[in-house]
Amino acid sequence: MAIINVQHLTKTYVSYKKEPGFLGTLKSIGRREKKIVSAVNDISFQIEEGEFVGFIGPNGAGKTTTLKMLSGILWPTSGEATVMGHVPWKREARFQRNFAIVLGQKNQLWWDLPAHDSFLLNKEIYEIPEKEFKKRLKQFGELLNIGHLFTVPVNRLSLGERMKCELINALLHEPKVLFLDEPTIGLDVVSQKAIRDFLKKWNKEHGATIILTSHAMADVEALCERVMVIGDGTLKYDGPLEKLVQSVADHKEITVTFTEPVRRDDLKAFGRVDRHSSLQTTLHVSRKDVPVVAKQLLEKFAVADLLIEEIAIDEVIRQVFKQ
Amino acid sequence: MGVKRYIRLFRQAAVNRFALYAASRADLVTFIFGKLLRLGFFVILAVSLFNHTNTIVGYSEGQVLMLFAMMNMIDMLTQALWYRGMYNIKDWIRRGKFDMFLVQPVSPLFKTAAMQLDLFDFITLPVGIAYIIVAWTMLPTQPTLLMAISAAVLFLFSIVIAFSINLCMASVAFWTTENESAWALYRDSVYVARFPIEIFPNGFRAFFTFVIPVLAIVSFPAKTLMGLASPHVLLWGAIIAFAWLALGLTLWRAGLRHYTSASG
Numbered sequence: 001m002a003i004i005n006v007q008h009l010t011k012t013y014v015s016y017k018k019e020p021g022f023l024g025t026l027k028s029i030g031r032r033e034k035k036i037v038s039a040v041n042d043i044s045f046q047i048e049e050g051e052f053v054g055f056i057g058p059n060g061a062g063k064t065t066t067l068k069m070l071s072g073i074l075w076p077t078s079g080e081a082t083v084m085g086h087v088p089w090k091r092e093a094r095f096q097r098n099f100a101i102v103l104g105q106k107n108q109l110w111w112d113l114p115a116h117d118s119f120l121l122n123k124e125i126y127e128i129p130e131k132e133f134k135k136r137l138k139q140f141g142e143l144l145n146i147g148h149l150f151t152v153p154v155n156r157l158s159l160g161e162r163m164k165c166e167l168i169n170a171l172l173h174e175p176k177v178l179f180l181d182e183p184t185i186g187l188d189v190v191s192q193k194a195i196r197d198f199l200k201k202w203n204k205e206h207g208a209t210i211i212l213t214s215h216a217m218a219d220v221e222a223l224c225e226r227v228m229v230i231g232d233g234t235l236k237y238d239g240p241l242e243k244l245v246q247s248v249a250d251h252k253e254i255t256v257t258f259t260e261p262v263r264r265d266d267l268k269a270f271g272r273v274d275r276h277s278s279l280q281t282t283l284h285v286s287r288k289d290v291p292v293v294a295k296q297l298l299e300k301f302a303v304a305d306l307l308i309e310e311i312a313i314d315e316v317i318r319q320v321f322k323q
Numbered sequence: 324m325g326v327k328r329y330i331r332l333f334r335q336a337a338v339n340r341f342a343l344y345a346a347s348r349a350d351l352v353t354f355i356f357g358k359l360l361r362l363g364f365f366v367i368l369a370v371s372l373f374n375h376t377n378t379i380v381g382y383s384e385g386q387v388l389m390l391f392a393m394m395n396m397i398d399m400l401t402q403a404l405w406y407r408g409m410y411n412i413k414d415w416i417r418r419g420k421f422d423m424f425l426v427q428p429v430s431p432l433f434k435t436a437a438m439q440l441d442l443f444d445f446i447t448l449p450v451g452i453a454y455i456i457v458a459w460t461m462l463p464t465q466p467t468l469l470m471a472i473s474a475a476v477l478f479l480f481s482i483v484i485a486f487s488i489n490l491c492m493a494s495v496a497f498w499t500t501e502n503e504s505a506w507a508l509y510r511d512s513v514y515v516a517r518f519p520i521e522i523f524p525n526g527f528r529a530f531f532t533f534v535i536p537v538l539a540i541v542s543f544p545a546k547t548l549m550g551l552a553s554p555h556v557l558l559w560g561a562i563i564a565f566a567w568l569a570l571g572l573t574l575w576r577a578g579l580r581h582y583t584s585a586s587g
Contacts, residue, residue, distance in 0.1 A: 071422075093428035124331045
């Protein structure tokens with residue numbers, strides 16, 4: 001049975017238009033033009049226990065709004081959803097004890113105090129036994145290599161260190177369902193990788209169900225076997241990441257490194273030349289022609305290395321939204 | 324078990340907020356100085372007035388001081404127990420910070436009000452109690468035990484009324500996100516309540532006693548101690564307290580449902 005079940009979920013907002021400037025402000029006091037914005041429009045899906053699912057789509061696509069409804073932050077306009085058998089927006093304690101949400105752009109930690117003080121508050125909120133609390137904190141500290149910074153005020157930590165502490169704060173009660181909204185936003189590549197590795201390990205060891213929204217496609221590629229592409233509030237694709245890539249990208253990229261210089265014109269017969277320098281080229285080759293072209297390249301040129309890759313996931317997403 | 328958990332939470336939140344204030348000692352000194360100064364100002368004002376007259380609209384020095392002491396005590400508890408959170412909620416709603424109040428297994432109302440508690444708010448509590456004792460001894464007629472018990476019950480009703488009015492104001496922020504003037508009006512009204520209500524016109528007095536009962540908050544318990552309250556004051560106090568509490572909780576629940584968060 002699915003741990004997350006969503007049926008025809010819809011969320012619309014009412015906002016008011018206002019013309020710019022002083023006159024516009026005066027007019028808006030008298031009469032305002034109502035605008036109905038559809039943030040999420042009739043989305044349905046199921047997620048099984050232990051799945052790590054990526055929500056991808058451009059800004060304003062409806063990813064975060066969906067997560068907020070599944071967290072119980074927002075009431076939907078229509079539709080139904082259950083998470084672990086609970087209707088999230090009923091905000092039942094039994095549901096809240098088993099789930100957590102991390103919003104990458106919002107702090108849950110007390111800004112001017114060391115993270116440890118926020119952890120202590122969560123210990124009381126989730127009634128974590130003292131012994132267990134200490135054990136988990138030690139484990140998290142070691143796993144994320146951050147334990148030595150638990151006593152430093154949060155406002156003195158780097159963005160990466162802060163995000164690690166935010167994650168610990170959210171995971172201390174070992175939730176069965178975790179929603180992550182842009183957890184690596186603004187982080188350097190080293191911190192991004194550390195967070196990714198940690199999440200992967202945590203998902204595997206605890207069997208937690210995780211939904212991740214991220215603009216960093218490396219996050220999605222590294223962590224999610226299944227992706228949901230959301231655009232204009234609707235679900236555009238739901239399935240394995242691999243299948244999405246194959247269905248959208250009818251070609252692959254062959255990057256060849258030569259031992260001696262090769263002219264661009266000599267490569268045109270093999271496919272579209274995307275990038276070229278005298279000793280390296282990247283060719284855009286139709287998926288079905290890849291084996292033949294690779295063989296021909298090896299026969300015709302002095303090749304030091306040959307790499308066949310799917311096109312970048314960012315490009316795949318761009319293609320989806322172009323369609 | 325639930326109550327014990329909430330007490331532990333309350334304690335931990337208080338410890339965290341204490342640590343916050345303690346981190347900035349300069350703020351702390353200014354904060355305490357400001358509080359004590361405000362307490363002192365009214366006494367100076369009252370003493371100055373009574374140097375020129377023996378009564379204000381028929382109220383003796385002790386009675387006026389009791390009105391002030393009662394207003395001060397209610398205001399002090401309001402500030403300490405819930406005012407900070409309820410006042411700040413509009414900013415949390417505007418910035419979407421309120422999201423996090425809705426995802427943890429703790430009542431959002433408790434998180435909004437009680438978990439913003441500041442232990443330093445209690446520093447001036449002994450001074451407030453001292454004011455009541457001094458005013459009590461200066462009353463022209465000493466209250467009977469029955470009057471004292473009635474005043475204590477009415478004091479609790481006043482706390483409920485003050486909480487409920489603030490809850491209504493906090494709840495309105497779910498729709499408007501801007502109600503600064505309502506808070507300013509509330510605070511001004513409570514300060515006005517430290518004066519004998521007889522100085523106000525009848526219509527004004529009735530409106531701010533029974534409809535928006537900011538005057539009742541102070542006058543009901545204080546006048547009971549003075550032996551000047553109507554015989555039905557307990558009943559009125561109960562009706563007003565429960566009606567406002569019901570209104571506050573209804574608005575709050577509707578607000579939680581209406582909450583639209585903020586993007587980003």
